[in-house]
Amino acid sequence: MKRRTWLLSALGATGALVVGWGVLPARSRMGSPELMLQTAGDVALNGWIKIAKDGAVILAMPRSEMGQGVHTALAMLVAEELDVPLSRVRLEQAGADSIYGNVAMLVASLPFHPLDSEGGEKPTKIKMAEWVVGKLARELGINATGGSSTIADLWDPLRMAAATARASLVQAAATAWKVPANDITVANGLMKHASGKTAHFGEMAAGAAGATPQGISTKARKDWKLIGQSTARTDIPSKVTGQAQFGMDVRLPGMLFAAMRMSPVLAGTASSMDTQAALAIAGVENVVQIDAWGGGTGGVAVVGKSSWHARQGAQAVQVQWQNPSTALADTARIQADLLKALNTESGFTFHEQGVPTQAEKAAATRIDALYQAPYLAHATMEPMNCTAQVKDGKVEIWAPTQVPQMARDMAAKVAKVDKDQVTVHVTQLGGGFGRRLEVDFIGQAVQVAMACKGLPVQLSWSREEDMTHDFYRPMHLAKFQASLDDKGEVTSLRIKSAGDAITPRWMARAAPHLSGPIDMPDKTASEGLFDLPYGFASQHMSHVATKSGVPVGFWRSVGHSHNAFFSESFIDELAAATKQDPLAFRLNWLKDAPRYAAVLKLAADKAAWGTPLPAGRARGIALHESFGSIVAQVAEVSLEQGQIRVHRVVCAIDCGTVVNPGTVAQQMESSVIYGLSAALFGKIDIVGGVVQQGNFPSYPMVSLSQAPQVETHIVPSTRHPAGVGEPAVPPIAPAVGNALFALTGKRQRALPLVV
């Protein structure tokens, strides 16, 4: 059991003994000034901070903005430590050095039970494993925006980089003014001394570059002016005037446009094509056969003078498709395979406590249930696209991507050039949700650009190509079994789930150099099942990892997104079976998880749980931890002409220290709607390898008129910041399903919900 954990702990212990624990302080990611882009008149002070002549602060920005507000939040951290107004912090895309890699995201992939880290000091085995994975992540330096990890990851390194820059500037002023550094104050980007001397950062930047301040620490919590204050997002003004530049808005001199047409069968390729009809269309310039890149599907790209011409051309090409050599995916068959796997395979045990077999043998009552969730598409509003130029042995790409280095590596591979010959420009992302952790469309764009004689070309997908060639949230099934003793107390909970593991498939296609010969157990498959906070004495949670052949990917909140529906619905079943109120039942089993109980109580209080509702309405409650944050939601639901109507969602969250409460509220609202679209409508069917849903009418999402009012309540906390972009997705489906049970008496055990 949990051999990987043991192995990592042992490695961690060895590593710690050899080089000591203190190898991963925030300072280790400070970086040297040469890592920043050299720009005339600006002075870099470390790998993150540059000072402009006018005193503005330029921040190296490695993470992608896809609506989650991180460009504002990260700039806030820097503005806080430097005591400059937020408007004086400008962003510049970071380079590819490993200091910009995401350490927190990799550390979070360890399959530890979150309750083990709830107390004060973490157990040694966890510290050891986190140390070794952190060290590995630091070496790998994978720059990815995902896993709700941006603030958790950069919280210490960025504040330390900014505090160091500030101390250097103050020291430079102290030297210039011949006064003690301690006598200099900093406010609003100005340094001042009682003698009347004053200077902005730009005036002291040259001196600061050589300064070596000692004993630097970040601001004490009580001195924060910006962190914790609802702060207007800096990216919003350009998003209300149409000026924000998304991938599809890149315009370059001489730029051509390309449309993609892929094999209708997933993972298929084009074997031959007749381009005559396409090339006969005025405005169509070229047709290029495109390989399957990054685990995607092959096809043809048509180049034209506009996206419209290219799209018409793409429809006119006569293509012979070659199906993949493996069996064609079929959701009905996969569902049957998963059920068989559940019944015949033992899977990997992610968590075990007590003696479940004994409790099961002694049970007076057993409660069994089977839950299921379908494949889902991401459906970002901006379809996949990338602009590329291949010229004189160099490649330049402009892409809405969550993984700029992987995009660079893919471009280098396709164009057969060294990685350092590739320049990546990250644009604003018109939604990400995990889809833009993939680089299939990057490879396609570069291959098209290679056929465009040095001209830039923008490759974009139609909605139909986007929906039918996604990396889907995998279908999952889970079998629950609870034992009750003769007093009606729950004595054991056994959960076995089955479905494709995402991480090994993603590693193989996006980072093949890190991919191993065998699949390691993937935490994302069992998260939301093995890590429950309820104190049932005996528990056993395992997962059977399957290989359906369907391209599967990370979908906002990943395994939690469906597993929370399974687990929180089943907990509700247990409450009903033992004739207890769903809130009281949960609280009763959360005695050793006070932080969870507090979040649950807050949501229940704010929703006035237990008070009467208008006739025809009912409440449902759900609680779930993911990405280090605990979220509880109470949904108020009714049926209107046989349709499920969600009126109000009260959401409580404990996400540790909050940087921008305004963004937390935005993300709670966003996650509820995203999760509700999946709960009410989301379903991808695959027949003969072909995805059946192609556009919004067949893959609907919640509209304004159907949107509930979402209220957010934040639990004050001084813990390390945790995730915000995803943790409110998982609870909404079970909260609504549980409300439907309260309303109709019918238990919802499959997504999407059907009344």
Added chain:
Amino acid sequence: MELHINGESRTANADPSMPLLWVLRDELNLTGTKFGCGIAACGACTVHVNGQAVRSCVMPVSAVAHQKIRTIESLGTAEKPHPLQAAWIAEQVPQCGYCQSGMLMAAAALLDKTPNPSDAEIDAAMTNLCRCGTYQRVRAAIHRAAAQMKKGGAA
């Protein structure tokens, strides 16, 4: 082909059947108007034609020659925002922002006709899709802008 866009006369060398969206984006570099679905289902491509909200992804350019076309680029500027844009900032509406040009143009057409819309009127008019789920803030911002316009000022 002669087009009247944002108060200016523009000549587009376009196929008559080419949708207005692509003429705006790819011929005239007015990229504020977005592509989302290509079948008038999501509203990301919403512009005004003679004051009416129109989904430009299915509107052949030949059908709007000599009509008054208005895009997000002329709704307002950072310095002189339309009351809706000011309200959008006050309510912190956008997240990824991709659908917001269309949202704003749909809202502007609504307020032109219905200066003080009820929730039901907002429901009926605002059928644009937003994957980030900004809907409740869209609603609040429309109410805020409507109130402000009644007072005759910026939101």
